[in-house]
Amino acid sequence: SLLSSFLDADIVTTNGSEVSRETIDYLKKARNHRTIVVLTDPDSPGKRIRDVLDREIPGLLHAYIRKEEAIKHHKVGVAESSKKAVLEALSHLIPSSPKPNASLTMNDLVDLSLMGEESSSRLRDALSIKLHLGQVNAKTLLKRLNAIGLSRQELEDALNG
DSSP states (O other), X not given: OTGGGTOOSOOOOOBTTBOOHHHHHHHHHHTTTSOOEEEOOXXXXXXXXXXXXXXXXXXXXXXXOOGGGSEETTEESGGGSOHHHHHXXXXXXXXXXXXXXXXXXXXXXXXXXXXXXXXXXXXXXXXXXXHTOOSOOHHHHHHHXXXXXXXXXHHHHHHHO
């Protein structure tokens, strides 16, 4: 596969958007000895896989490839990405749960125009690209910002930088 050609890792594939019980059990056991990074296609089935794995297995790390960097021959996926795009995603891992010091709230997003305004979607997209957070709505953005433990000041700096 594309990934095994340049990554030294055990790669576990799922079958479409279904994640088998066997795969979940295997990953739960593997988590005791290995770091598990979830890298899925940047589409709806990929999001479903992430959601299932997050629900079943605490402590996962996520890597996000931008959809624009994962399109080839009218197909979207990790297999259509470049080595550079994959390595870039893997160099910015996002935990699945918030850091203990996570303090951002929806009010912060509203205050910084990341929610509730006509330009909010564009702003969120730009911030998400800069911070490698994958595709986000306001709720998902808040969850991922808290997962990387960004402070209000760091968020403002990222928006203004």
